[in-house]
Amino acid sequence: MSGTLSVLLAKTLTSSTFKQALIAIGTFGMIVSALFGYVYLSTSSYVRSRSDRGIMTEYSSLQGAYERSGRDGLIDQIQQRIADSNFANNVYMLADPSLAALAGNLREWPPTITAANGWIEFRARAFSSEVETGSRQENATNQESGAPFRFHRNGKGSSEALPNAANRPLLRAMLQTFPSGDRLLVGRDISDLDSFADQIKMAVISAAALLFVIAGVASILVTRRTVGRIESINATSRAIMQSGLDQRIPLRGTHDEWDRVAENLNLMLDRIETLMGEVRQVSDNVAHDLRTPLTRMRGRLEKAYHGQRIGEDDQALIGDTIADLDAVLRIFSSLTRIAQIETEARRGAFRTVNLVEIAGEVVELYDAAAEQEGTRLTVVGDREVLVTGDRDLIFDAIANLVDNAIKHGRAGGQVVVANENIDGKPVISIADDGPGIPAHEYEQVFKRFYRLEHSRYTPGNGLGLSLVAAVAHLHGARIEMLDNSPGLKLKLWFSAPVR
Amino acid sequence: MTGGHRRILVVEDDPETAGQLVESLTSNGYKVDLATNGSDALSRGAAGDYAVITIDRMLPDIDGIAVMRQLRDDGIAAPVLIVSALGEVDDRVRGLRAGGDDYLVKPFSFVELLARVEALGRRSDTIVKETILRVGDLALDLVSRTASRRGKDILLFPREFQLLEYLVRNEGRVVSRAMLLQHVWDLHFDPSTNIIDVYVGRVRRKVDGQQAYPLIHTVRGVGYSLRAPG
Numbered sequence: 001m002s003g004t005l006s007v008l009l010a011k012t013l014t015s016s017t018f019k020q021a022l023i024a025i026g027t028f029g030m031i032v033s034a035l036f037g038y039v040y041l042s043t044s045s046y047v048r049s050r051s052d053r054g055i056m057t058e059y060s061s062l063q064g065a066y067e068r069s070g071r072d073g074l075i076d077q078i079q080q081r082i083a084d085s086n087f088a089n090n091v092y093m094l095a096d097p098s099l100a101a102l103a104g105n106l107r108e109w110p111p112t113i114t115a116a117n118g119w120i121e122f123r124a125r126a127f128s129s130e131v132e133t134g135s136r137q138e139n140a141t142n143q144e145s146g147a148p149f150r151f152h153r154n155g156k157g158s159s160e161a162l163p164n165a166a167n168r169p170l171l172r173a174m175l176q177t178f179p180s181g182d183r184l185l186v187g188r189d190i191s192d193l194d195s196f197a198d199q200i201k202m203a204v205i206s207a208a209a210l211l212f213v214i215a216g217v218a219s220i221l222v223t224r225r226t227v228g229r230i231e232s233i234n235a236t237s238r239a240i241m242q243s244g245l246d247q248r249i250p251l252r253g254t255h256d257e258w259d260r261v262a263e264n265l266n267l268m269l270d271r272i273e274t275l276m277g278e279v280r281q282v283s284d285n286v287a288h289d290l291r292t293p294l295t296r297m298r299g300r301l302e303k304a305y306h307g308q309r310i311g312e313d314d315q316a317l318i319g320d321t322i323a324d325l326d327a328v329l330r331i332f333s334s335l336t337r338i339a340q341i342e343t344e345a346r347r348g349a350f351r352t353v354n355l356v357e358i359a360g361e362v363v364e365l366y367d368a369a370a371e372q373e374g375t376r377l378t379v380v381g382d383r384e385v386l387v388t389g390d391r392d393l394i395f396d397a398i399a400n401l402v403d404n405a406i407k408h409g410r411a412g413g414q415v416v417v418a419n420e421n422i423d424g425k426p427v428i429s430i431a432d433d434g435p436g437i438p439a440h441e442y443e444q445v446f447k448r449f450y451r452l453e454h455s456r457y458t459p460g461n462g463l464g465l466s467l468v469a470a471v472a473h474l475h476g477a478r479i480e481m482l483d484n485s486p487g488l489k490l491k492l493w494f495s496a497p498v499r
Numbered sequence: 500m501t502g503g504h505r506r507i508l509v510v511e512d513d514p515e516t517a518g519q520l521v522e523s524l525t526s527n528g529y530k531v532d533l534a535t536n537g538s539d540a541l542s543r544g545a546a547g548d549y550a551v552i553t554i555d556r557m558l559p560d561i562d563g564i565a566v567m568r569q570l571r572d573d574g575i576a577a578p579v580l581i582v583s584a585l586g587e588v589d590d591r592v593r594g595l596r597a598g599g600d601d602y603l604v605k606p607f608s609f610v611e612l613l614a615r616v617e618a619l620g621r622r623s624d625t626i627v628k629e630t631i632l633r634v635g636d637l638a639l640d641l642v643s644r645t646a647s648r649r650g651k652d653i654l655l656f657p658r659e660f661q662l663l664e665y666l667v668r669n670e671g672r673v674v675s676r677a678m679l680l681q682h683v684w685d686l687h688f689d690p691s692t693n694i695i696d697v698y699v700g701r702v703r704r705k706v707d708g709q710q711a712y713p714l715i716h717t718v719r720g721v722g723y724s725l726r727a728p729g
Contacts, residue, residue, distance in 0.1 A: 291606055295606035296513075298608060300519075322608075365698065367656075368698045369693075369697040371701065399694075
């Protein structure tokens with residue numbers, strides 16, 4: 001069971017449907033990724049620009065205070081803001097031209113900042129200034145309990161102790177140098193923005209990943225369904241090739257396009273079966289209609305042959321005519337017989353037979369003929385090789401092969417009939433050591449009336465191997481032709497007998 | 500030749516074939532009645548006492564085998580020869596042999612038909628248990644399965660002995676190749692080669708070689724006949 005499952009899975013993964021599904025998933029995935037990427041970028045830039053606008057507003061208001069009431073007024077404003085929990089996320093720093101801190105909630109002017117104006121980003125820890133009044137301290141406590149302000153909560157003094165700068169929050173600030181040389185820095189902790197962007201990024205990536213997985217699983221399921229249906233069509237096709245036109249593709253009753261394909265194929269098979277039946281009927285009728293006048297003709301000739309007032313010359317003439325007529329009738333019989341075998345009506349009479357026995361009888365029958373040609377005819381191999389089939393037909397097929405081998409083999413050579421069970425399959429092979437057949441004619445020789453150039457003038461009608469092919473087909477046996485170097489070896493691979 | 504009654508019922512719907520059959524059988528000393536369809540065959544068959552009945556398989560009304568079965572049910576014991584086209588040779592036809600009847604495939608030679616009719620007609624009146632068969636100076640020991648001429652053993656393979664036995668049992672009658680295939684090899688088809696001739700040729704060399712007179716004779720176009728001279 002697991003074997004067939006893995007085969008089905010392998011067929012699924014190698015099927016063209018699955019490849020197409022993969023291409024679709026790939027294209028779709030790229031589009032979705034681009035879309036998600038755009039969402040991510042625009043979201044994060046929107047968030048950032050909002051935060052930048054906030055900083056700008058704050059900066060403008062402080063700049064206004066500086067212009068109105070000078071450095072002291074600004075310091076006042078800054079201190080008020082530091083104390084106010086509404087501004088808890090903000091950082092402020094006012095420094096004199098020598099970069100000494102005048103006010104703000106940073107310990108010192110960030111040393112990494114070299115620019116005089118513009119936007120900067122840096123890592124630093126804000127604190128609630130100790131140089132401030134007691135009320136600042138209270139407010140700082142409020143801030144702690146109110147809005148969680150990470151760099152504040154971690155306490156005083158410990159900030160420098162932290163060796164890893166990356167642990168400090170990321171700040172984004174607007175920096176401006178006043179004409180007096182004083183520098184004002186207004187900024188905001190954007191760590192939260194950063195983590196928000198990270199979260200969006202994670203969401204986008206996991207959504208995309210999930211999408212790929214779901215699409216992959218879905219395409220495997222869909223492909224398996226398709227492959228399953230195609231496999232059932234394939235299996236039926238193989239069965240038809242092997243055993244005949246009576247097989248039909250099973251419908252699932254889903255009325256989908258697969259059922260319609262199966263329906264149409266079945267209708268096509270019906271039509272082919274009907275046509276073949278008609279052709280067979282026609283040839284049967286022709287054979288039958290010709291047989292009756294031929295029978296009469298033969299009767300008259302025979303009457304003439306045995307007539308009282310007939311000269312010896314006439315008698316010989318009539319005798320030869322009868323012989324020729326018999327040859328014609330034999331070809332007819334062979335054709336009718338092949339046609340009859342191909343109708344497969346005889347499969348009903350199949351029983352288990354031993355190839356070795358049949359081969360033995362054939363060899364016994366042809367023993368005298370082989371002796372006449374000086375050919376050594378032998379049977380080798382296993383004692384019991386059982387097949388399910390029609391004894392007469394198998395006899396006929398083997399007889400034809402042995403007959404051919406003796407006729408077309410080397411005079412004074414040998415013909416070996418071997419019976420074997422190979423991997424549970426009954427096999428009979430007939431080998432001669434004559435000139436053999438060129439490999440490119442292997443297929444041809446099974447055609448009706450086909451004769452190799454060099455054997456065109458030897459007796460026979462070119463129907464023997466057609467009959468062998470028909471018998472083999474009826475028994476589901478495979479014919480293999482091999483170079484016996486020298487000579488031809490023909491193997492019939494039967495299927496294991498039905499118990 | 501066989502003694503007793505020699506009346507034959509021919510059931511055949513084709514007028515010319517029927518005419519030829521009747522003529523051929525009549526000229527060989529049989530008294531022939533003709534029926535051209537199945538129901539006619541049934542009424543004639545039940546009324547007359549026939550040595551052999553030949554029935555065409557394809558009749559306009561009833562299947563030839565059905566006619567035969569009906570005759571059997573009516574208590575008619577006469578052996579039946581079913582004449583059948585090759586395509587109609589199925590298991591039912593092949594099964595006839597078991598019932599003591601026979602079949603012949605169309606087209607057939609009339610000599611072949613005569614040979615069959617002779618063999619069937621004989622069956623009904625000679626059922627003698629013998630252990631040694633003799634023809635001229637040839638003796639067949641059916642128990643030890645050995646053959647000899649003038650007391651000198653002839654070395655034969657089992658199948659060759661069978662063939663010779665069949666010829667001896669039909670002494671003086673024509674035995675066709677198809678009959679040999681059917682009775683000696685149990686084959687119901689013609690391998691369409693001269694294989695039987697080759698086989699008989701070998702038996703003939705063993706039996707007739709260096710003898711005072713030949714026993715096995717070839718009947719041109721048909722088969723063989725074994726008979727002692729005189």
